[in-house]
Amino acid sequence: MESIPLLILYLAVPSLLISAFRQLLSWRKNGGRSGKVFPGPQQFPVIGRVHDLDRFCMWKKFKEWADIHGPIYRTSMLGQQFIIVSDEKIAEELLVKRGNKYSGRPQIRALFDHKTGPGYVALMDRQDYWKEQRKWVHAAMADFHRHHFYGVIESEVRRFLAVLLIDPANFHSYTREHCGRIMSRLAWDDATQGKENGESADCTLGCMSVSGPIVNTMTPLWHIPWALNPWKKFERAREDTQRAWWLNTFQIAKQRYLQGNLPKNTWSYRYFAGLEKGGNATLQQTAKDEEFASCMLGFQNLVGVITIAGPMEFFLMAMSLNPEWQKKAQEEIDRVCGDRLPTTADIPDLPTVRACLKETLRWRSGVPLGECIAPNGYCFNTDFSSGVPHQCEVDDEFRGEIIKKGTIILACEWAINRVPEKYPDPENFRPERYLEKGWPTYQEPLSRYPNMREGVGMHTFGWGRRTCLGQHIVDDEMFVSGAGVLWGFNLNRKRCPKTGEVIEFDTEATNAHVILEPLPFPCDIRPRSPERAAQILKYYQDAREDLQV
Known part of the structure; x- marks a missing residue:
C-alpha cells in the first residue's frame, strides 16, 4: 500500500x-x-505568499494584512494574482460599477467542467447556460417570495420545533435537515429528500473547500493519470451520483405533473407549466435538456440548504451566549404573538428578532472570506451568497494599478464586518447597532429595517452581477425558524453534570468549508414551559397532513 x-x-x-x-x-x-502600486505582504519566489496561511481560517490572516496594508492590497499564491478588498466602497466600485469586467469565475480544480457545464450555475462563466438558468431562478424566487413560499417554511418549522423538543441534543444535524426539507419540498414536493439533501450539500462543499481535496491547493496533483488519481475517481463518482439523484427526482416530478398530482407550489411545477405553455404538452425533452433542467432545479435546491443551515446554527449559538438579547427577543415575540407561532406576517413587528439575526451574520459570517479562495484560483460561489470570488475578465486599471485578466478579486467579509468606524465594538454581538439611533448602521423605519436583503451593512449576499438570488428565502426562513425557536425554547449554556460549571467551547470553530457551519457545540435547549411544550406538539400534530414525516 x-x-x-x-x-x-x-x-x-x-x-x-x-x-x-x-x-x-x-x-x-x-x-x-511586480511593479505594483497597491501594497501587500512580502512575496516569495514561486510560492508568492502561502506558507503562513491557515487553510482552516484564512480570513483572519487576510484581515491581519488589511490592518497592515490598508483596505485594498495585492498578494499571490503559486502564481495566481489576488487583490484583497476590505472596504465596501472599493468593493462596490470594482464588483458593482465595473461588474462587466469583474464577473468571471475562477477554476475549481477538484470539479469537472463547472465553468461550461450545466451542473452548478453559480460556478459557471457568463455563458448561455448561466444566463438561462440564472434568469429562470431569479423569476422563480421572486414569484415564490410574493407568496412567502406558500407556507412551506411555517409548516416545516412546526416539525423542526417538535424534533428539538424530543431530541434537543442533535440540534446540529436537525437544523441542516430542516433546511434540506424546506428546499426539497419547494423543488419537488418531497421532504423525505431533506436529510440526503443536507448530506449532499455538505459533501459538495467539502470537495470545493481549501480544507478538502489537496488538489484544490496542490493543483498539479490533479493531472496525475486516472489509474493512480484518487481525487478524480472520487469526484467522478460523487458528481455522477448527485446528477443521477437530481435527474431521478426531476423525472418523478414530471410524471406527477402529467398525472395531475404535483402541487403548484413547487419550482418543478413552475418549470413544467412553462414547457406546456410553450407548446410542449407531453413534456418530451432531449437528454441534454433534461440534464440542464434537473441540474438547475437540483442546484437551486442544494444551495438553499448550505446557505441557511450554518447561519441558523450560529444564531442558536449567539442566543445561548447572549441571554440578555434572547430575553429581549422573547419579550418582543410574546408581546406581538402571544401563544401563537410567529409567521412571516409578523416580520414588520419584530425588529429585535431581525436585529439579532442580522447581527449573527455580521458577528459569525457564514462566508468570512466573502469570496472563498485557495491557491491557483480555487473558489466557490453559489450565486445564493457571496461565497464566491470574482475574476477579472479583461485587463483593467484601478487607482493607477494594472489589474490583469485572470486576477481574482476577493471582498473579505470578515474584515469588512470589522471596520470599527462602521461597526463599533466589532468583536462583540451587538444587535442594538441596528435598533438605536447613533449607531452607524441604524436605519428607519424599524418596520422595514434591519433585514437580510438590503440596507446598511448588508453585503453577505455578494456584489454586482453575481449577487445572491436567494436573499428572500434566507430572509423568510431565518426569521420564521429563528423566531419560532425563541418562541418555543430557552437556549442556555451547557453545564457539566458533575461540576456544574459552564462548558466552554471555541465559538469560531467551523467545518472550514467555503460556506461555514459551526462545529457541533454544547447548548442546553429546553421548552419555555410545559404549556409551551404541549403547544409545540399540537402544532406538529396539526401540520402532519402537510408534512412528509
Whole structure:
C-alpha cells in the first residue's frame, strides 16, 4: 500500500517542479518586483505568499494584512494574482460599477467542467447556460417570495420545533435537515429528500473547500493519470451520483405533473407549466435538456440548504451566549404573538428578532472570506451568497494599478464586518447597532429595517452581477425558524453534570468549508414551559397532513 502514495509523489514532483520553474522565470523577468502600486505582504519566489496561511481560517490572516496594508492590497499564491478588498466602497466600485469586467469565475480544480457545464450555475462563466438558468431562478424566487413560499417554511418549522423538543441534543444535524426539507419540498414536493439533501450539500462543499481535496491547493496533483488519481475517481463518482439523484427526482416530478398530482407550489411545477405553455404538452425533452433542467432545479435546491443551515446554527449559538438579547427577543415575540407561532406576517413587528439575526451574520459570517479562495484560483460561489470570488475578465486599471485578466478579486467579509468606524465594538454581538439611533448602521423605519436583503451593512449576499438570488428565502426562513425557536425554547449554556460549571467551547470553530457551519457545540435547549411544550406538539400534530414525516 505504501508504494501507491510513493508513486503518486514521484509523478507529482515533476509537474510541481515545472510549475515552480515557470514561476521563477516570471519572477526573474520582472526583477523580483511586480511593479505594483497597491501594497501587500512580502512575496516569495514561486510560492508568492502561502506558507503562513491557515487553510482552516484564512480570513483572519487576510484581515491581519488589511490592518497592515490598508483596505485594498495585492498578494499571490503559486502564481495566481489576488487583490484583497476590505472596504465596501472599493468593493462596490470594482464588483458593482465595473461588474462587466469583474464577473468571471475562477477554476475549481477538484470539479469537472463547472465553468461550461450545466451542473452548478453559480460556478459557471457568463455563458448561455448561466444566463438561462440564472434568469429562470431569479423569476422563480421572486414569484415564490410574493407568496412567502406558500407556507412551506411555517409548516416545516412546526416539525423542526417538535424534533428539538424530543431530541434537543442533535440540534446540529436537525437544523441542516430542516433546511434540506424546506428546499426539497419547494423543488419537488418531497421532504423525505431533506436529510440526503443536507448530506449532499455538505459533501459538495467539502470537495470545493481549501480544507478538502489537496488538489484544490496542490493543483498539479490533479493531472496525475486516472489509474493512480484518487481525487478524480472520487469526484467522478460523487458528481455522477448527485446528477443521477437530481435527474431521478426531476423525472418523478414530471410524471406527477402529467398525472395531475404535483402541487403548484413547487419550482418543478413552475418549470413544467412553462414547457406546456410553450407548446410542449407531453413534456418530451432531449437528454441534454433534461440534464440542464434537473441540474438547475437540483442546484437551486442544494444551495438553499448550505446557505441557511450554518447561519441558523450560529444564531442558536449567539442566543445561548447572549441571554440578555434572547430575553429581549422573547419579550418582543410574546408581546406581538402571544401563544401563537410567529409567521412571516409578523416580520414588520419584530425588529429585535431581525436585529439579532442580522447581527449573527455580521458577528459569525457564514462566508468570512466573502469570496472563498485557495491557491491557483480555487473558489466557490453559489450565486445564493457571496461565497464566491470574482475574476477579472479583461485587463483593467484601478487607482493607477494594472489589474490583469485572470486576477481574482476577493471582498473579505470578515474584515469588512470589522471596520470599527462602521461597526463599533466589532468583536462583540451587538444587535442594538441596528435598533438605536447613533449607531452607524441604524436605519428607519424599524418596520422595514434591519433585514437580510438590503440596507446598511448588508453585503453577505455578494456584489454586482453575481449577487445572491436567494436573499428572500434566507430572509423568510431565518426569521420564521429563528423566531419560532425563541418562541418555543430557552437556549442556555451547557453545564457539566458533575461540576456544574459552564462548558466552554471555541465559538469560531467551523467545518472550514467555503460556506461555514459551526462545529457541533454544547447548548442546553429546553421548552419555555410545559404549556409551551404541549403547544409545540399540537402544532406538529396539526401540520402532519402537510408534512412528509
